[in-house]
Amino acid sequence: MTHATHDVLVIGSGAAGLTAALELAQEKKVLVLAKGSLTGGSTAWAQGGIAAVLDAGDTFENHVRDTMVAGAGLNDRETVEFVIERAPQAIDRLCELGVPFNRDEDALHLTREGGHSHRRIVHVNDATGWAVQEALLKAAKANPNITLLPGRTCIDLITDRNRQEFSGAGHVWGAYALDEATGAVEAHIARATVMAAGGAGRCYLFSTAPRGATGDGIAMAWRAGARVSNMEMMQFHPTCLYNLEVKNFLITEAVRGEGGRLFHPETGHRFMADYDPERMELAPRDVVARAIDDQIKRYGLDYVHLDISHEPPEFVKEHFPTIHEKLMGLGIDMTKGPIPVVPAQHYTCGGVLVDLFARTDLPGLWAAGECTESGLHGANRLASNSLLECFVFGDAAAHDILTMWDELPEPPAIREWDESRVTDSDEEVVIKQNWTEIRRFMWNYVGIVRTTKRLERAAHRIKLLRDEVDDYYGHFRVTTDLIELRNLLEAANLIVRSALSRHESRGLHFTLDYPETDPIARDTVLVP
Secondary structure (H helix, E strand, O other): OOOEEEEEEEEEEHHHHHHHHHHOOOOOOOEEEOOOOOOOOOOOOOOOEOOOOOOOOOOOHHHHHHHHHHHHOOOHHHHHHHHHHHHHHHHHHHOOOOOOOOOOOEEOOOOOOOOOOOOOEEEOOOOHHHHHHHHHHHHHHHOOOEEOOEEEEEEEEEOOOOOOOOOOOOEEEEEEEEEEEOOEEEEEEEEEEOOOOOOOOHHHHOOOOOOOOHHHHHHHHHHHHHOOOOHHHOEEEEEEEEEOOOOEEEOHHHHHHHOEEOOOOOOOOOOHHHOOOOOHHHHHHHHHHHHHHHHHHHHOOEEEEEEOOOHHHHHHHOOOOOHHHHHHHHHOOOOOOEEEEEEEEHHHHHHEOOOOOOOOOOOOOOEOOOOOOOOOOOOOOOOOHHHHHHHHHHHHHHHHHHHHHHHHOOOOOOOOOOOOOEEEEOOHHHHHHHHHHHHHHEEEEEEEEOOOOHHHHHHHHHHHHHHHHHHHHHHHHHHHOHHHHHHHHHHHHHHHHHHOOOOOOOEOEOOOOOOOOOOOOOEEEEEE
């Protein structure tokens, strides 16, 4: 096994990880590990944009209120203010890095999305995430203090924690990672580690998340002894393209923001009037997703229609060039007719508990982005607040590490990765079978609308699978698929446990057994 020691280890090469790395690299040597390619995370997939108060007619208080309303009051107000007040500064920094945001003459062009009371979404057409990813990666590649290492699947955090009880005292000294090309396990040792490994969307059968969103960061931090919070708050995007050839292609919120309407595909009824007559298609995502889910289940539909063809063709092509081009390739002309859409898992609002310094419970471990629960999103993320959280908390983690540097101890001797009692797997089919089973029962039992009975069924299946996966993990050499399956199962377990413990409906967690909302909003916090 190879050992390598760094000042700081960053796990994840998306917006949160690269923001932290660029700040840290002003003073320290930073290693960034990426599973698969450097652009394989969720950042590159983000179509919508970044929410920031830049217009004279808008205020921080408006943005705070919109965020809290979408989050059904479960947000931490101090965190919400902390993030929103730093948004203009984050946009300035991205402009300096060369992100080519759309402009109206001298000013940045602002669009509007569901749940927002004002136009405040800064964007690059309908492919903001890709432009941001490119700019951050270009800057990171040019920085001599940053080493980018793709093709590394992290297995576990390196800790000296007493595994018998939760104390929060176990120190993190980096991570063990699999070299995907050679199959060798490496120990990447560091004085400080930043976890920015993304969400757990691939727990679900239908998801807009990239293939690698298997809850790795959440599962690793949980196994190491960090608390997780609000894992039941899984956001389902209302409008994912329904197409049997193309999986998980998102139709951005901004299509509805710019006038897109939802219709029953057979009767032509504009059904949002039945669910939220005031806000219609601009209601928050949870409301729209539940409405579509209800239409599909009630009428036995495969999909509903999203239609913006009443707008001029030039307007549609100018605002949504990426989506228009993709759909034309599939024989759908959104300037002339509707787009078939279904809800799909979209964002993990819960995760590893962090404070305003991006600190976790574990000394030596900071975390930022979708793998965390910072208090920003509450029970439902407001559109285009996710990339913003990555920039603000990636920055917060870096500043805290640099401030505390002299107090951070040097890493001790790290034990070898032991492969003496394992062999190569001769039954890869077991992994594929279990992976498919998890995603299917999570979709059916722990989806947009839940019941206690369905959740208990899911918990029962997780218990059975856990014995099988633990046995498999103990006997065979690790592969990326096996590591992901182990993490996927852990994340599914945390989601189900959290959902069973919340006896109310709030935001994204809607259960037929407890349809009322409690007067007091409480976080669901799980302790290892």
